[in-house]
Amino acid sequence: MSQSYILVINGKPEGPFTIAELKSRGIKPGDFVKTDDMVDYKEAHEIPELRELFGFAKPKLLMQYYGSFDQRWLASALDWFILFGVFVLLAAFVVFIFITDKQVRIFTSIGIVAFTPVGRFIYNVVMESSDKQATIGKQVLKIKVVDMDGNRISVGRAISRNLAKILSVLTFFVGYLMAFFNKQQQCLHDMVAGTLVIKDRLV
Structure with a gap:
């Protein structure tokens, strides 16, 4: 069953309208709608759905859609904070529930927390290839990862993107700074994987 849509007319939301009613009103590709x-x-x-029914062309990504460097940096910092906290809590749970020797507790805790980067890699791959297309940090900053056509990326592409971050680091972080010098604000790992970081559209 088709959705009904609220349509912005002369700056004010009206409706909801059915697909037939939208057609009778001569809906245009740039009209704002919402379910x-x-x-x-x-x-x-x-x-x-509206592209298919009305033959609208798929939208091209515009410059204002690209996530800025500061948004990406803040999102990454938030994700590291979340993941580090999760691994610290996991370490505390394991050592205090299952281990009694003090020295073993210390080494076990360090060992678990040391796996944070591995957990971050898995977390990034899963979240960026999910329906959300973004980690929690990116969701908070309202940015997401897409392919060059603006579509959701596959697990394989998410793996490639996050492995390629090693290159961005090995270039003494120049790979990250490359975002300042290209129109699509891609870091080196985005270029390697064929991905973009874009903003969610807000009205």
Whole structure:
């Protein structure tokens, strides 16, 4: 069953309208619409159902869609904070529940926390290839990872992207700074994997 849509007319939301009613009103690709399930309004051509029914062209990514370096940095810092906290809590749980020797507790705790980067890699791959297309940090900053056409990336591409971050680090972080010198604000690992970081559209 087709969705019904709220349509912005002369700057004011009206409706909901059925697909037939939208057609009778001559809906245009740039008109803003929203369903009950959507958090924000989107242009009609951004919605797959409306593109298919009305023959709208798939939207091209615009410059204002690209996630800025500071957004990406803050999102990454937040993700590291979350993951580090999870591994510290996990270490505390394991050593205090299952280990009684004090020295063994210390080494076990260090060992578990040392796996944080591995956990971060898995976390990034899973979250970036999920329906959310973003880690928790990126979701908070309202940015997400997509392929060059703006689509959700596969698990394989997410793995490639996050492995390629090693290159960004080995270049003494120049790979990250490359985002300042190209129009699509791609870091080196984005270029290698064929990905972009874009902003979620807000109205």
